[in-house]
Amino acid sequence: MNTTNDTVIDLQNVSFSWPKQTVPTLQMDAFTVQRQDQVFISGPSGSGKSTLLALIGGIVVPQLGTITLLGTELHSISASARDQFRVDHIGFVFQQFNLIPYLSILDNVLLPCQFSKYRRQRALAQGATLRAAAESLLQHLDLAPALWNKPVTQLSIGQQQRVAAARALIGQPEIIVADEPTSALDADRQQGFLDLVQRECAQARSTLLFVSHDQRLSTHFSHQLALNELNHAAHAEA
Numbered sequence: 001m002n003t004t005n006d007t008v009i010d011l012q013n014v015s016f017s018w019p020k021q022t023v024p025t026l027q028m029d030a031f032t033v034q035r036q037d038q039v040f041i042s043g044p045s046g047s048g049k050s051t052l053l054a055l056i057g058g059i060v061v062p063q064l065g066t067i068t069l070l071g072t073e074l075h076s077i078s079a080s081a082r083d084q085f086r087v088d089h090i091g092f093v094f095q096q097f098n099l100i101p102y103l104s105i106l107d108n109v110l111l112p113c114q115f116s117k118y119r120r121q122r123a124l125a126q127g128a129t130l131r132a133a134a135e136s137l138l139q140h141l142d143l144a145p146a147l148w149n150k151p152v153t154q155l156s157i158g159q160q161q162r163v164a165a166a167r168a169l170i171g172q173p174e175i176i177v178a179d180e181p182t183s184a185l186d187a188d189r190q191q192g193f194l195d196l197v198q199r200e201c202a203q204a205r206s207t208l209l210f211v212s213h214d215q216r217l218s219t220h221f222s223h224q225l226a227l228n229e230l231n232h233a234a235h236a237e238a
């Protein structure tokens with residue numbers, strides 16, 4: 001195994017089928033990602049991008065092979081320990097944002113700190129209070145103070161997406177996973193959003209996994225993963 005202390009994600013000989021499926025959805029020999037890497041993950045619809053993210057997030061475990069995140073083999077810990085591991089170490093940005101509509105922007109950003117002592121402590125190392133840490137992130141993401149106490153439902157799509165990014169970034173998780181995060185934005189805003197997320201990940205030394213259909217964005221990444229090439233199962237179906 002060619003891993004180092006800086007290996008953040010390590011998949012080896014993974015085979016995964018969703019329940020009731022007779023053929024695997026994902027089969028990958030090896031995939032490793034190093035600390036601070038920024039990886040662009042692409043592939044046609046159905047090639048297994050969301051399945052790969054579900055495996056890396058420990059939401060599901062493979063029938064064969066190993067997935068090791070930050071030195072922890074996910075299949076060797078319980079489902080509840082995987083849930084805690086996920087909130088401690090991974091920040092997610094989803095296409096549909098998944099913000100809580102009845103909470104303010106600040107409370108949405110602080111949500112991971114409620115579920116993770118680890119994230120709370122890391123956020124407190126960045127700001128005098130949790131609120132100060134959240135405010136600083138919101139400022140970095142170009143969300144003005146006048147917005148902070150508003151319900152998220154009063155924000156534009158682009159603003160909601162930046163709140164979702166701040167929630168993923170609070171407490172500097174080692175891994176940021178962004179699943180089609182820009183598909184609701186126009187081309188200029190896509191670019192702006194990507195710049196902000198890449199800059200914040202670099203500052204926090206977080207690893208970024210960025211899934212997109214939009215190949216134009218791939219030029220901003222040094223590490224590319226074309227899933228229809230790496231996933232033998234997708235090959236078999238093509």
Ligand SMILES: Nc1ncnc2c1ncn2[C@@H]1O[C@H](COP(=O)(O)OP(=O)(O)OP(=O)(O)O)[C@@H](O)[C@H]1O
Pocket residue numbers: 018019025043044045046047048049050051052
């Ligand atoms: N929760 C699930 N339960 C059962 N099958 C699933 C589930 N999620 C995905 N699949 C199946 O796994 C295969 C790969 O789907 P996946 O969503 O990972 O692809 P994708 O590359 O993310 O596609 P898209 O770009 O359309 O989102 C598909 O055949 C899909 O039907």
